[in-house]
Amino acid sequence: MKIAPSILSANFAELGKDVQRVAAGGADYLHIDIMDGHFVPNLSFGLPIIKALRPVTDLPFDCHLMVTNPADYVQLLAASQVQIIGVHAETTAHLCRLLQQIKAAGCQAEVVINPATSLTVIEEVLPLVDSVLLMTVNPGFGGQKFLPFVLKKVQRLARIKQQNNYHFEIEVDGGIDPATIKLCAAAGATIAVAGSFIFQNDPAKQLALLKAAVGE
Numbered sequence: 045m046k047i048a049p050s051i052l053s054a055n056f057a058e059l060g061k062d063v064q065r066v067a068a069g070g071a072d073y074l075h076i077d078i079m080d081g082h083f084v085p086n087l088s089f090g091l092p093i094i095k096a097l098r099p100v101t102d103l104p105f106d107c108h109l110m111v112t113n114p115a116d117y118v119q120l121l122a123a124s125q126v127q128i129i130g131v132h133a134e135t136t137a138h139l140c141r142l143l144q145q146i147k148a149a150g151c152q153a154e155v156v157i158n159p160a161t162s163l164t165v166i167e168e169v170l171p172l173v174d175s176v177l178l179m180t181v182n183p184g185f186g187g188q189k190f191l192p193f194v195l196k197k198v199q200r201l202a203r204i205k206q207q208n209n210y211h212f213e214i215e216v217d218g219g220i221d222p223a224t225i226k227l228c229a230a231a232g233a234t235i236a237v238a239g240s241f242i243f244q245n246d247p248a249k250q251l252a253l254l255k256a257a258v259g260e
């Protein structure tokens with residue numbers, strides 16, 4: 045199980061230091077939540093923050109776009125050396141084209157769905173994607189409670205992946221702590237995003253608690 049700390053819950057007054065702390069603690073990715081106040085009822089941060097953080101760490105940037113017009117940002121994010129671009133299936137009528145644009149820009153394509161969105165919405169594009177992010181909270185805010193009904197969706201996706209010999213990562217995002225990461229790993233998730241759990245205390249210590257919970 046790989047871990048992607050979400051900087052949404054970092055201390056913004058010392059963001060660079062917090063990023064270095066999670067990198068030193070053994071994080072596998074840096075999860076960056078971009079919110080526009082339209083697709084989700086919250087604002088977070090944008091490209092200047094990504095550009096400022098890029099020289100701070102070699103960790104791959106996993107950019108979770110919670111915006112109504114993700115296609116407008118693909119080129120800008122690729123130019124800012126973001127490795128993974130995650131787009132919500134709910135934001136576009138042309139999901140296949142959007143994922144192709146991400147790949148053509150040289151990035152890994154990640155498709156994201158809300159807790160209430162069915163896997164059937166993304167089934168046809170599964171051969172195209174590098175990762176599938178299943179939201180385990182309703183997107184928009186850190187510190188929310190994990191929604192256990194999504195575990196069945198994780199299991200179903202893991203089964204589809206195995207049956208078709210697909211190679212995408214199965215990522216979960218929201219409400220991850222030592223108890224819920226264990227449930228997600230058992231269901232077949234391969235990457236866990238964690239924000240408030242990691243940054244509520246010493247990030248390296250918190251990362252170690254998550255890894256220990258999944259036997260790493």
Ligand SMILES: O=C(CO)[C@H](O)[C@H](O)COP(=O)(O)O
Pocket residue numbers: 050052053075077108181182183184185186187188217218219220237238239240241
């Ligand atoms: O996409 C997100 C919210 O929309 C965040 O990545 C997620 O909520 C992480 O925060 P926490 O671990 O505190 O739930």
Ligand SMILES: [Fe+2]
Pocket residue numbers: 050075076077108217237
């Ligand atoms: Fe996220």
